[in-house]
Amino acid sequence: MKKTTIKITIEHENLNLVGLIDQVKGLEREIVEKVIRDVEKEEVESLCGGEYERTRYQRHGSKSRSFKTSVGTLNLDLTRVRDKETGEVFTPVEEALSMPKRKVILEDVSLESIEQISKLSYRKAVETVQELSHSKLSKSTLWRRVQELEISAEPRSDADVILVDETKVHNQGEEPFNYLHLVLGYNTEEDKYSLLSAGVNDEWSEIRKELEKELDLSNVYVVCDSDREINDTFENSKGIQICHFHAVKYVDYCLWKEDAPKNFRKKMRRILKARLHTLQNSVEKFWRDEDTERLKDRIGWFREEIDQWVERAEGRDFTMAANYIRKVREKLLTFAKAALKDEYVPYTNNKEEREFRENAYRTKRIGGSWSEDGLHNVSLCQLISRLDEKLFKKIKEVYLGETGTLNYSVSLAGG
Incomplete structure (x- = not known):
């Protein structure tokens, strides 16, 4: 070596600490x-x-x-x-x-900007890096290098619950939207989330095939919303848990779609939320005292209450809402039935929604449209940097290539 x-x-002469730090920054270029x-x-x-x-x-x-x-x-x-x-x-x-x-313009400047694009627009990312490193990088150069990135999520086999969802983002092409999908893995024993899959405009059947290379989905619970394609794709998993928050929102939409009076909509939504909340509390209490019989009684009570809810909706001819709740009733109970087997399943996909919200700050609220590659790479940079620090570090190493090592010493005059 x-x-x-x-x-x-x-x-x-007359140098203070701040002045020293400010002037020493210039040594970096001199050393190189x-x-x-x-x-x-x-x-x-x-x-x-x-x-x-x-x-x-x-x-x-x-x-x-x-x-x-x-x-x-x-x-x-x-x-x-x-x-x-x-x-x-x-x-x-x-x-x-x-x-x-x-x-x-060397890759290290691009990489600093690429690290910023998960939070900032291309224009703001290059402005920020220029302020920090005094190296100019054009917006178009950064855009081009983002398109050239080759990154993907790494499949894992240590998840016993997966959170599945997708969101739509404006497209630059003929189709109005790109569809960004996200699959998070959750290891209940370690209480740790990981990124399993993220892509743009992929078929859910293909996503399942990729997941099955590492996961036995018959032993994995799936937490998702009521999207029919997602539910059909993962029908043969260990169990599907419909997110409680999404269920309430969709019921409200169904009642609105059927022109239900506002007061009736509010009442039906409030009743459903109350029943779900009671069930959630019962499961939480079960994990503290493990009273199996009480939880079984609560599950039976919930089924009866939901059946009454459906009858009330049908009695007012709101069949869309009634049919939906009848169809997903057991999927609202999956987390409670899993608890009886000493298996933990989240009753919402809030963690995934949180990641989508971060993504929305970058991809939706700037008012732009995206190419498929650009959306894929920007979203993956953001998701990997948030969820998998080791993988993000690996991406940086691959992007910069073989960097080698350098040993040097600095000594004061007369030292």
């Missing part, structure tokens, strides 16, 4: 340039020898290169070398440090 020692002499010059000297001398030595290679002038990096702009005069036998002219340090042949 090659080692480079850098000695820095610091001269100061110093290392490049040292590597170049070593590479050129290994080919051409000393000043008067005669070898197969000879020094052949220099070329100027400029790179915009996260430590500022590097302006370099790089020594060129000529091969006497072949006539080839090349720049040794470019090959030694794998300098890009055409790029002026």
